[in-house]
Amino acid sequence: MKQEKEHLTSEESLEIITRMIKTAQGNVKAGAFYFLLWGWISVIASLAHFYLDMYTDYPAPYMVWLIGIPGWIVTMLYSYKKASAARVKTYSDNLIMWTWIGFGFSILVVIFAGQHINFQITPLIMLFAGLCTFITGLIIRFKPLIIGGSSFWIFTPIAFYLPMVYSPLIMAVAIVFGYLIPAYILKKHNL
Incomplete structure (x- = not known):
């Protein structure tokens, strides 16, 4: 059996560190895809929900959220493709x-408990989205995502206190600040 080297040269160490950094950076930049995908799905669904609820007699405006089903399919396919192509999955990725x-x-x-929480679903989703975005920003050390996650915590109480019909509109604004702006910055950011 071949014996492993006990010590790396400084050049080998530097090369390994450089490859690890580039891998982690590539994984972080790929994360912008998810924020952009779900940001746009959420903004479109929120605005359509608000419009249908406010300006039409459509009895189930929340049904526009079914556009999330293709979003889940795209997310799963993209994740599978990225996982297959990635040689290294970091602890941060997991x-x-x-x-x-x-x-x-x-x-x-939250959705299935809707009637038990007086259908205050949107503010709770915003609260959880803020927490997850904030945590993601902390993990990848990307300040725009940290600020974006925090912005959800500003919009959540507004959604709780205004009439429920305005919740989807508030959510659309929160998504722009919480997901889309940070995602476009992340996509262009030279890590």
């Missing part, structure tokens, strides 16, 4: 992934 999976399950609980 932490972020499980944070957002927890977010998904939390949303399902």
Whole structure:
């Protein structure tokens, strides 16, 4: 059996560190995709929900959120493709992934408990989205995401205190500040 080297040269150490940094940076930049995808899905669904609720007699304006189903499919396919292509999955990648999976399950609980919480679903989703965005920003050390996550905590109480019909409109604004602006900055950021 071949014996492993006990010590790395400084050049080998530097090369390994450089590759690890580039891998982590590539993974972080790829995360902008998810914020952009879900940001636009959420803004479109929120504005459509608000419009249908406020200006039409459509009995189920919340049904526009079904556009999230293709979003989940795209997310799963993109995640699978990225996981297949990635040689290295970092601890940070796993932490972020499980944070957002927890977010998904939390949303399902809130939706199915809707009548028990007086259908105040939107503010609770904003609260969880803020927490997950904030945590993601902390993990990748990206200040615009930290600020974006924090912005949800400004909009959440507004959504609780205004009449419920305005919640989707407030959510659309919160998504712009919490997801879209940080995602476009992240996409262009030279890490």
